[in-house]
Amino acid sequence: MTASYLLQSPADLSALNTMALACQAEQVITLSDEAQLEQILNAKHQHEPLFVLSGGSNVLLPPTLTATVLRPLLRGITVLDDRDDSIHIEVMAGENWHDLVLYTVNNGWYGLENLALIPGLTGAAPVQNIGAYGVQLDDCVTHVRACHLPTQTWHDFDKAACQFGYRDSIFKQQAGEWLITRVGFALHKDPTRVQAGYGDLQAQALQLANDAARQHINPVDVMQAIIAIRQSKLPDPKVLPNCGSFFKNPVIETAHFHSLQTQFPQIVGYKVDEQQTKVAAGWLIDHAGLKGGGIAPILSHEQQALVLTNHSAKNDPIQACQQDVAATQHFIQQQILAKYNIMLEREPVWIDRDGQINMSNTTLAS
Ligand SMILES: Cc1cc2nc3c(=O)[nH]c(=O)nc-3n(C[C@H](O)[C@H](O)[C@H](O)COP(=O)(O)OP(=O)(O)OC[C@H]3O[C@@H](n4cnc5c(N)ncnc54)[C@H](O)[C@@H]3O)c2cc1C
Structure with a gap:
């Protein structure tokens, strides 16, 4: 029953x-x-x-x-297929994401280690195809089970049907229509296979491994290095409320990037293709003098300009609300537009009063 x-x-x-x-x-x-x-x-x-x-x-x-x-908040992890070199699991939506990463890595099942310490639950992870340190969720996803709420029908998506992209999926494109209940993952059991090419992750992981005899790092080293880096860089929402990176890294025309480079030689960007360059939004905010800035109580973080933090104390008679976030979002967007001619796009999802997901990037109040 x-x-x-x-x-x-x-x-x-x-x-x-x-x-x-x-x-x-x-x-x-x-x-x-x-x-x-x-x-x-x-x-x-x-x-x-x-x-x-x-x-x-x-x-x-x-x-x-x-x-x-x-x-x-459905719970449970089921092994669907267990082989010498790989394992296929299905995870219910309510499992805490970071606990799942710890559980898999501690069992010798690898692939999710670079996504350690991302807050939230497993069912939400496919929505924006969470990613960090050179890995995205879709590198390991096999299938997603979801209910289409308007038609009350159940659907089993294979990976291709999820239409994963950078911070994107069919569940994000059809925002608000789906409720995901299960996510399948294919993980490997090879401790020599790691993704440590991102920034100085390799060096950090080796340093943490603290074992001179070891030439190679394993997925546990990578996970521990990522946990240490994230704890040192990102504010803990339980201590200082935030929702992670607030703006996406904007992709601009490479010609525009080159013209910015003449004015700002240190600007940080990565080539997407011949025509387009992805710019580090945190650099733009920092070098516009906005690190730590904004409109109180919502301020850019002192160490991580890309993260907006809520400074209204929990017991304040007046708690910060959505409109306060909008004010700082608007302020930073306008400053960045004026300085670099780039419109920053918000990453977290703006929810209207009636529960609709508002895709507009310049929403000021609900
Ligand atoms: C400190 C911090 C660091 C972060 N770092 C990263 C990072 O490195 N990489 C990254 O990608 N993200 C990062 N995030 C963003 C966030 O953690 C992820 O997007 C996460 O997957 C959201 O999970 P949640 O359970 O909190 O979802 P919620 O915030 O509850 O929901 C997010 C959206 O998904 C929908 N949704 C939630 N659950 C389901 C479901 N079961 N079925 C269908 N739709 C659903 C909601 O309606 C909403 O639209 C960070 C956030 C914080 C606060």
Whole structure:
């Protein structure tokens, strides 16, 4: 028999988003299995708005949320196929992402180690195809199971059908329509296979391995180096609320990049192809003198200009809200546009009052 889901009405979501924005939801439903979702959808009117919330580390929530919030906290990891050199697993949406990385690496199952310490739950990871240190989720994904909420139909996506791209997937393109319940991963068991070409990751990992006899690093070394680098560079949302990188690295015409290089010889960019160059958004903000700046209480981080942080203390009578974030976003975008003629694009997802995902890049208030 299906256990019943948990319903809260109303619910305070300020502790359920890592930016700690004030948000009151009219109704929150916590799911622990797939059958509960069917029960809920059958009981609802087709056009009633729904919004899916997992770890809340990539969302900018509105002060009032009228949509029914669905929290897919389904748990479980199943081995589908175990061979000498590889393993195929299926992970339920509610498994904590970093705990999954630790679990797989500690079992000698490799491939996810570069994605250590990214906040959030497994079901959200395919949405923006999470990536870090030269690896993206789609390097290991085999399949995704998801429910199409408007039609209440279940779909099994193979990797190609997920349409993964840089911070992109079909689930992001059709934002708000899907609820992912399971993600499959193909992992390998070869401890000599690592992805350590990114920046000074190799050197950091060797230094941490602290073993002069060892010439080669293994996936555990890589994971530990990444955890150490991230802990030293990124503010912990539990201490200083934030939602990670706030702006995407903009891709501009290479001719534009060359003209900026004459003015700013140190500007950091990577060739995408003959025509396009990806520019480090953090460098642009830092060298525009905006590191640590913004409109209080939302300020760029002192060490990581790309991260916007919420300085309103948890017990302040007035908690920061979505509009405060919009003010700083707008301020930084305008300064960067004026200085470099580049419009920065927001990475976290802006949620409207009715739970709709707002794709506009210049939203000022909901
Ligand atoms: C300190 C910090 C560092 C970060 N570093 C990185 C990084 O290195 N690389 C990176 O890519 N990201 C990074 N992020 C962003 C974020 O952690 C990821 O995008 C993460 O996958 C979001 O997971 P979540 O569970 O918090 O999703 P949420 O914030 O709850 O949701 C994000 C979006 O996904 C949708 N969604 C959530 N769950 C589901 C589901 N089960 N089915 C369908 N849709 C769903 C939501 O509706 C929303 O639109 C960072 C964030 C922080 C705070």
